[in-house]
Amino acid sequence: MASSADYKLGEFDYPRGWFMIGDATQLGPKPQTLHFFGKDLVFYRGKSGTPYLVDAYCPHMGAHLGKNDTSYIVRDDEQVEGESIRCPFHGWRFGPDGQCNAIPYSPDFTPKAARLKTYPVIERAGIIWMWHDPQGQEPDQDLPAFATWDKEDEGWVRWIIDDFGTLSLHPIEIVDNMADFGHMGPIHGSVDNQYFDNIFDGHTLIQRFDAGHRTLTTETNETLSLDTWYEGPAILQANMLGTYPSHMLIAHTPVDDGVVQVWHALMVKIPPSTATEDPILVARQYQQASCDAFAQDVEIWANKQACFNPMQIPADGPYGKVRIWYSQFYNPRSKADAIQKRVNGQVVTFGEKRLWEASL
Ligand code: FES
Ligand SMILES: [Fe+2]
Known part of the structure; x- marks a missing residue:
């Protein structure tokens, strides 16, 4: 298991950013155990339905x-009261800020030091997201909007979550994919490459790719136009123009140092006027095709050994820059700016200019 230190990523073992921690339909109302960033955590929903994430141990x-x-606290369904959670042992109760706010057998005294560590959590686009920061600070990046989630009236069918489970893989090897022009043909069956570039811009990293595709277009001579981007270290989105416009998510979150959990999801635009079949069925089939394409990457990741230094040739994409970009999240905020300045800009790996713009 190769760790962040083995890849010489920076001062921290785990990155700073927003991370997926689960499918919202599968989290709550009963408090649930999670394990990410090498920590045991507990997820619960207050009576309002609001999600909370706290350290597991009282x-x-x-x-x-x-x-x-x-x-009996658990059996009698008394563990969550309002927005607070009670420990099953002696019943100490902790508020959404983590502070102990009641002790059943001590009506007049709760110690100030009795405090659970809490993490910022947002429920959005059917997913629970947490902010992780090794320096313990508030978010300095926005969680992406996932705007297509709220465009059902324009024909967007919401995604369901494909959970790929955990891989013994450092997430840097997933992020490498952003520069990986060379795998598009052999793995994914891309044909007739037209264009491939990367744009590094602060905590965002973009890949733009145009080519034919064997599975995500109906005709072999049809172009699949892909705009793919990371916002932060662990949330990849892509706008794809294939048979249907679609909006893909790949999210990955460290479980332990060198172990990662991976999810995939896809929203598909099927305007009601063009649908001859049930749009949800069509969207599910299209999501499955995208999921199958992603599974081609996952099979490689699940079986490869760690790569600390890609043997980069001139025709490859800019792996080195991608890794420098990624290291900003493993270093103190005060260093992020200098790291970004080393890589900000555009690298064109293939082609002259884009023939398509994948605007949705
Ligand atoms: S250990 Fe949690 S209340 Fe005592
Ligand atoms: Fe890939």
Whole structure:
């Protein structure tokens, strides 16, 4: 298992940014145990439905807040009260800020030091997202809007989540894909490459690619135009113009250092006027084709050994720059600017100019 230190990414073992932690339909109302960033965590929803994420172990005597089925507090459904969560051991209650706000057998005294660590959480586009920051600071990046989620009236069919589970792989090897022009043909069946570039812009990294594609277009001579971008270290989105316009998500979150959980999802635009079949069925089939294409990458990742230094040839995309860009999230905020300045700009790997603009 290759760690962040093995890749010489920077001062931290885990990156700063927004990360997917699960499919919103599968999280809550019962408190649930999660494990990310090498930490045991507990996810719960307040009575309002608002999601919260806290460290799993109680500051009183170390009980696990999420792993309990037998305590009467749990059996009597008294673990979540309002927006607070109670420990199943002695019933200490913690508010959404993590502060202990009630102890059943101590009506007049709650210690100030009794505090659970909490993490910023947002529910958006059917997904629960958390902010992780090794320096413990508030977000300095916005969670992407995933605007197509709210465009059902324009024919967008919302995604369902494909969970690829955990891989013994450092996430840097997933991010490498942004520069990976050479795998498009052999892995994905791209034909007639037309254009491939990358744009590095602060905490955003873009890839633009035009080519024919064997599975995501109906005619072999049809061009698949792809705009793919990372906002932060772990959220990849792509706008694809193939048989249908679609909006892809690939999200990956460190579980432990060198182990990552991976998800895929796809929203597809099928305007009601053009649909002869059930649009949801068509969208699901199209999502499956995209999921199958992504599974081609995942099979490589699941079986490869770590690559600390890609043997980059002139025809390859800019792996080195991608890795420098990615290292900004493993270093203090104060260093991010200098790292970005080393890579900001455009690198054209193939072609002269784009023939298509993948605007949705
Ligand atoms: S260990 Fe949690 S209340 Fe005592
Ligand atoms: Fe790929």
